[in-house]
Amino acid sequence: MIYQIDTHAGVPIYRQIMDQLRRQILTGQMSEGEQIEQVRKLAARLKVNPMTISKAYAFLEQEGLLERRRGVGLFVASVATEKQSDTKKQLLDEAISKAAAEAIEMEVSEAEAIQIFQEHYRDLTSRKKGAQS
Amino acid sequence: MIYQIDTHAGVPIYRQIMDQLRRQILTGQMSEGEQIEQVRKLAARLKVNPMTISKAYAFLEQEGLLERRRGVGLFVASVATEKQSDTKKQLLDEAISKAAAEAIEMEVSEAEAIQIFQEHYRDLTSRKKGAQS
Amino acid sequence: MIYQIDTHAGVPIYRQIMDQLRRQILTGQMSEGEQIEQVRKLAARLKVNPMTISKAYAFLEQEGLLERRRGVGLFVASVATEKQSDTKKQLLDEAISKAAAEAIEMEVSEAEAIQIFQEHYRDLTSRKKGAQS
Amino acid sequence: MIYQIDTHAGVPIYRQIMDQLRRQILTGQMSEGEQIEQVRKLAARLKVNPMTISKAYAFLEQEGLLERRRGVGLFVASVATEKQSDTKKQLLDEAISKAAAEAIEMEVSEAEAIQIFQEHYRDLTSRKKGAQS
DNA sequence: GTGGTCTAGACCACG
DNA sequence: GTGGTCTAGACCACC
Numbered sequence: 001m002i003y004q005i006d007t008h009a010g011v012p013i014y015r016q017i018m019d020q021l022r023r024q025i026l027t028g029q030m031s032e033g034e035q036i037e038q039v040r041k042l043a044a045r046l047k048v049n050p051m052t053i054s055k056a057y058a059f060l061e062q063e064g065l066l067e068r069r070r071g072v073g074l075f076v077a078s079v080a081t082e083k084q085s086d087t088k089k090q091l092l093d094e095a096i097s098k099a100a101a102e103a104i105e106m107e108v109s110e111a112e113a114i115q116i117f118q119e120h121y122r123d124l125t126s127r128k129k130g131a132q133s
Numbered sequence: 134m135i136y137q138i139d140t141h142a143g144v145p146i147y148r149q150i151m152d153q154l155r156r157q158i159l160t161g162q163m164s165e166g167e168q169i170e171q172v173r174k175l176a177a178r179l180k181v182n183p184m185t186i187s188k189a190y191a192f193l194e195q196e197g198l199l200e201r202r203r204g205v206g207l208f209v210a211s212v213a214t215e216k217q218s219d220t221k222k223q224l225l226d227e228a229i230s231k232a233a234a235e236a237i238e239m240e241v242s243e244a245e246a247i248q249i250f251q252e253h254y255r256d257l258t259s260r261k262k263g264a265q266s
Numbered sequence: 267m268i269y270q271i272d273t274h275a276g277v278p279i280y281r282q283i284m285d286q287l288r289r290q291i292l293t294g295q296m297s298e299g300e301q302i303e304q305v306r307k308l309a310a311r312l313k314v315n316p317m318t319i320s321k322a323y324a325f326l327e328q329e330g331l332l333e334r335r336r337g338v339g340l341f342v343a344s345v346a347t348e349k350q351s352d353t354k355k356q357l358l359d360e361a362i363s364k365a366a367a368e369a370i371e372m373e374v375s376e377a378e379a380i381q382i383f384q385e386h387y388r389d390l391t392s393r394k395k396g397a398q399s
Numbered sequence: 400m401i402y403q404i405d406t407h408a409g410v411p412i413y414r415q416i417m418d419q420l421r422r423q424i425l426t427g428q429m430s431e432g433e434q435i436e437q438v439r440k441l442a443a444r445l446k447v448n449p450m451t452i453s454k455a456y457a458f459l460e461q462e463g464l465l466e467r468r469r470g471v472g473l474f475v476a477s478v479a480t481e482k483q484s485d486t487k488k489q490l491l492d493e494a495i496s497k498a499a500a501e502a503i504e505m506e507v508s509e510a511e512a513i514q515i516f517q518e519h520y521r522d523l524t525s526r527k528k529g530a531q532s
Numbered sequence: 533g534t535g536g537t538c539t540a541g542a543c544c545a546c547g
Numbered sequence: 548g549t550g551g552t553c554t555a556g557a558c559c560a561c562c
Binding site: 027088089091092093095096097098099100101102103104105106108110113114116117118120121122124125128 | 224232234237239253
């Protein structure tokens with residue numbers, strides 16, 4: 001998994017890891033039971049202290065998204081799957097709702113807003129395709 | 134002006150004030166030259182430390198949105214108006230872009246996403262009308 | 267508040283603090299909104315590293331029992347009260363249920379078991395009174 | 400013998416095995432001289448690391464509850480029987496003492512506590528009978 | 533003043 | 548081998 005860490009962002013590193021990993025799990029991009037990258041390896045890869053990684057994992061464990069198997073490693077919890085489909089829709093819904101609210105507050109008509117939406121959608125899609133090829 | 138402060142959110146209080154006040158100014162809901170609520174009064178009203186308010190105002194002054202007139206008080210800067218129309222569009226653009234990105238990541242088609250957008254738009258519009266009447 | 271810390275118990279220090287503080291809160295021995303002992307002071311008092319205390323508090327905050335007021339300190343969360351009465355009964359119920367199960371497994375009759383219970387109850391009560399006087 | 404292993408509980412696996420086996424021996428549910436399940440077989444059955452089983456057995460041997468006969472296997476120690484009646488009472492005593500302490504801390508009167516105890520006792524007894532029939 | 537974060541390094545428990 | 552705990556000390560953000 002690729003982590004985007006911004007050391008100077010104000011947001012603590014452990015929290016950035018939590019957020020990104022949580023998202024991966026809840027959107028189903030990591031399967032149930034899958035092993036999580038080892039604390040020390042990830043620490044070495046991101047060039048941060050192992051405790052920082054450990055802290056992120058510890059909180060996610062408390063959230064019920066990770067499961068510790070003693071002496072073996074950390075895994076995506078089996079419970080996590082239940083929360084997935086809900087979360088996917090919810091994240092999208094929130095973003096779209098926010099966008100609609102902005103449009104209304106800015107007195108932008110539905111048609112205009114949709115047009116802007118389409119532009120962004122197509123732009124992002126073509127970029128993604130470009131990156132893949 | 135009404136401020137919504139959430140003491141328990143991760144966002145610092147001074148930042149919540151900044152964001153809300155900046156938004157008011159840039160969306161034209163506060164007119165140029167208008168006087169800003171005094172530090173102590175606002176602090177008393179929101180039951181926060183005056184230094185917190187002062188900090189928020191200081192940053193907005195640095196951004197060029199507020200103007201300090203010594204011995205008188207703080208006012209919405211005259212320059213602020215220029216930035217308004219740009220900002221309006223920008224805020225909307227960001228929200229829509231975010232929504233589009235979510236939709237793509239969730240593998241929701243353009244048509245579907247637009248439909249969800251329309252639902253939210255109409256829902257919010259009708260609620261707003263209801264509240265006004 | 268008095269903490270009983272056993273450094274050699276196998277149970278991590280931060281967890282001992284969590285358990286004892288959680289119990290205090292959930293059994294209503296700390297009132298809602300009350301300020302929690304400061305991280306550094308408690309650390310000094312128990313002669314442990316401040317981070318250890320901080321860790322305990324952080325987890326309890328995530329459990330929703332503590333509330334952080336930035337720059338001020340940590341407080342017993344307002345939500346905590348709701349869980350109190352339930353918890354009180356639950357803890358007692360569990361202990362008594364466990365005792366009953368033991369008695370049955372040991373083939374100790376109800377009457378005998380109750381007699382042993384009474385002895386312990388009276389013994390503990392008299393000790394407590396002695397300590398108070 | 401049936402073992403209930405909870406991989407996700409905080410308690411180490413080897414300790415869970417120790418506790419359950421110790422209990423079986425000390426409550427007389429395993430007779431003196433009886434052979435203990437082989438390390439590898441039990442490990443395979445519980446799907447845990449053989450070292451974990453071995454560790455549990457080693458500790459119980461140290462406690463004097465198991466006896467190693469080289470080249471043959473592990474057996475319930477002959478000394479074990481002597482400790483049985485004492486242990487039975489002790490386990491019960493601890494559980495009841497704990498319950499009494501809880502009741503006092505929760506400010507539940509002796510009469511009330513006893514009533515709760517009776518309910519649990521009768522409930523558990525009737526369930527047990529039901530399961531046997 | 534408050535608490536939070538991160539580091540480096542040592543040590544422990546578990547399997 | 549895995550992850551967890553704790554320390555000491557430095558630095559930061561917030562009020």
